[in-house]
Amino acid sequence: MSGKLEGKTAFVTGASRGIGAAIAKRLAADGARVAITYSKGADAAAAVVETIKDAGGQAIAIQADATDAAAVQSAIDKMVTSFGKLDVLVNNAGTAIPKTFEESTLEETDRVIDLNLRGVFIATHAALKHINNGGRIINIGSCVGERMMTPGLVAYSATKGAIRMFTQGLAREVGDRGITVNNIQPGPIDTELNPASGDWAEPQTANTALKRYGTVDDVAAMVAFVAGPEASYITGANLTVDGGTNA
Template identity: 50%
Template sequence: MKHANNFPLRQAGKIAFVTGGSRGIGAAIVRRLAGEGATVAFTYQRSADEAQALVQAIEACGGKALALQADAADASALTDAISKIATQFGRLDILVNNAGIFLVGAIDDFSLADFDRTVAVNVRAVFVAIKAAVPHMAEGGRIINISSTNAHRAPFGGAAAYAMSKSALSGLTQGLSRDLGPRGITINNVEPGPTATDMNPANGDFAAMLHGLMALPRHGSADEIAGMVAYLASSEAAFVTGAGLKIDGGFAA
């Protein structure tokens, strides 16, 4: 059985929560999980119009989505948003920690405030969301963190804090796989390489440099990232946990 958008309905009846889901990779993940039959709640920070447009587009295709305003760096707001959805639907089956920021700068210029913001959004918020979601997850629960290939390779200057924040997710994911495994909950990282979004266009100023570092010299698409997330969220990935799955065109090869 397939949805109107031709995705298999392997998430039918599931309740999913995606942080930072109004644009780019996050929006593609929301569309994909909704297309596979899940009811998808997602957060946004400032993009209210884009968030509501995404909800309407999903509903027009017969899917179900809800948008909630919450800054990922605000632990109370994020916890409340997750608790609200889990209470409304009685459980949570899938958590995708997608919200993230990319602040760059050489060590001489990179402020402590930017460092703290990077950690707050890219690391602390992931821990906060997992802590809020796990009490509402049963056996078969899925947690998927959107990390980066830069956790393994940062071949240009200015990305130290960002690379560090994404590397931190590897340790968090591996450690939590031991805590959550006995409960039948899996946790994994998806590690994209250069991906075509408004923030990182495939024909942007840095595209040629990035492509020169890759085995497949092109940007990935947000839908390609969403496809890997959908796999990890499915029953097909029941034996995958504590893993980091690169989807980077060979950037880190």
Template identity: 45%
Template sequence: MTRKVALITGGSRGIGAAIARQLAEQGFDIALSFARNKVKANEVAEQISALGRKVALIQADGSTVEGNQLVVRETVKQLGRLDVLVCNAGIGNHKPITEVTSDDIDAVLNLNLRGMMIETSEAVKVMGEGGRIVLMGSAFAGRVPFGGLSVYAATKAGLRGFAQGVARDLGKKGITINVLEPGPIDTDLNPANTEDAQYLSSFVATGAYGQVNDIANAVGFLVSEKAGYITGIAMPVDGGLLA
């Protein structure tokens, strides 16, 4: 494979950064979008450059229509093409429904669901046969083990239906789309060594948090040629949370 390009949104830290490194190791040039943390984004860019791949950093607000259009447009402008889209940017919301406001709903919907829809619709305009789209969902789309997750879980469940519909639209064009559904993953925003983490781990078959590379490896497979006959699915990587 030569000169293929992958765009990872929300790629400056955690799962997104791990995915960027994995795809760079697989030979992709990388476009990386980030909202605020330019220092972290530059660190990831340096790691990708050290692997001999080109990298484009794109600062954008993923909660807006313009921001989601920008990341696709700048990817093609700076790197010449787009072969893989990994929609990773997202936010959480942990409030009981009695405390959720309309602003809470808008914020989570705009980034977690609408943003991914817009990015996908823009990306497929410039993708050719063999294109790959991966939407970052959550195991909470299939199981909500405790309260306070209603809005977040709804956005992630919405990705399942969206991916199924897009798979029908694009299947004969040779473009695949799938949802990857992580369980609890150890990151700086969701560390595995807290009391809350111990509680969540009790719902997982393995009894443990996963690592960012568990997700990156799964993405690496879904965007590879080996996964060309897989589309429209929701793939859990959750240590058995859904078991």
């Protein structure tokens, strides 16, 4: 444990697996007490908490669908009751439904917007009532929110582009409280949702400068840096972790 986040508390949405789970584990390893949310997969969420506790950290898992405003508000209240405060919010929950825009149903498009954009609004709005001066709000966007080269992700990329502007706008509003707001933009990362061995992997790998997928720990490392004391003068930034996809 590095101790850079000793005494801090972090709330990570959608953290039962993939990038979210890696972020929760890394923040805990750096000394933060961590609360994670999940919509489904209670066993997976419990396993993340167990891993953190086994390593000497503190963590709790709270079931809350990221699109359910009352559930998210309740989860943040529960976290503050358990840990006494809120220092770091990581808006990680999100989804993609890969298919062309023409083939996508409105229901599918609504789902992507609801989770990727409205979900971030919900959690951030609830967190701002509690977050300490000098706190951190970290959004997980995507490299396709800046430069779009992957057919089949039109609605997804639109929501991630919106997250870029939300990050910049909010940074202006909360800066006088010493709160930073930043957007981490992963490229192709090897997860269950986008495996490096999957059908979509070949064109994504070809688009990178490094000719390989990244790992969830690559993203978690950037989140941990932005959450830490050395990043106190970085705000409103879009920080891309994409192996050179957008280079």
